[in-house]
Amino acid sequence: LRCNLVSIDKDNTLVSFNGQGLSAENMAEAAKACDEFWQGIEFMHLSMYRNLLILDKDRRILDNCVISPPHESMGKNVDLLLGELKQQSLLLKHFIECTAKRLERFNHDDIRYMLYPWGPSERKTLPGFQALHGLKGAAICEAEIVRGIAKGLHLTAPKIAGATADIDTDIAAKATATLNMLKEHDFVLTHFNGADEAAHRYDYQSKAEFISAIDEEFLEKIINNIQEPLRIVICGDHVTSSINGKHNKNAVPVVAAQINTAAIPVKINNYQDILTFLMRASDMRG
Structure with a gap:
């Protein structure tokens, strides 16, 4: 538990x-x-x-x-x-x-x-990410539950100095680690837990500031420092209200982008579209 x-x-x-x-x-x-x-x-x-x-x-x-x-x-x-x-x-x-x-x-x-x-659960053996998708994967994360899933999937999950799983995490360090992992991996998941923690504390201002900091210190750094074709999906695993501090079942916004490519834009309507967008075989690294 x-x-x-x-x-x-x-x-x-x-x-x-x-x-x-x-x-x-x-x-x-x-x-x-x-x-x-x-x-x-x-x-x-x-x-x-x-x-x-x-x-x-x-x-x-x-x-x-x-x-x-x-x-x-x-x-x-x-x-x-x-x-x-x-x-x-x-x-x-x-x-x-x-x-x-x-x-x-x-x-x-x-x-x-x-x-x-x-939250009772039981031990499970997860399939390897590479065996599932034929792609070499990595995860940049500090929250224990996410690191555990990453290790269970045999994703490379380096420890990042300054990562805290809260709003004081070192966003720039996560960006650097993500860029380093993209050099040798086809797929990189970078997880930020701070928005969820701030919302649980009813701290809407810190939540908004943290999301803005991710835009400026993470996404901008990624986009400006990679020359290869890249697919990016930005989404959350759930909604957390800053008003009542609770998770809820509202729809989660999803943003998908392709950079350094002339590929045709895609529409994301459901989970399967995300999976197809990220995992379909091509010469693009995502």
Whole structure:
């Protein structure tokens, strides 16, 4: 399961899904306080408020248990949100309650911290990207879930100094890394997580500024520093509202472009069009 460090108020209302009020150092300390050998559970700290729980049982229980994602549940009572999970799994109930006690030293001003498990999944073996598409691929990303998918697909995924998976990520460094990967790879995915994080914090201004910075510091650098034919698709995996901080099912804008080529412009109407545009065999590198 994914496992967020969250904050709640004196009424057990979920106040934040991302350890709001704690510094990065505090969150690392909080994770360390919860990191021990738990019988039946492996706790794995990723970064900031993000952690994983790996269970060696309770799979069938979790299949039938509805757990609301914390970023979709702000303002709701955490006892109600996790009630079914704790009822179905005594193992996770024990973990949640024990770690809450360990986090008490971080509490302040009627704000308390706890670990919130959600998003159950299971280990899968993914097919290799090159085997699927006949193309050599790379991924420039820092968000753990994206790096995990990239590694599962056997994409080259270099670590980038200054990449943070938030709005303070080094956009120029990502542009440089993307250009370097394009020299030897047919396909490069560059992922930016900051707009999503800013929207979850209701920070529409920072979200807008971050997207503008990607235009200026990333796209402009790519376009000005590559001479080969290149296909570019810009899109998001979902919409995140800066008003309520939640993901929603609205349509995601998609921009497709071809540079350094006289190829006929294409229309993108659906996912299959994106796949065809990017992966069709030709002498273009994309």
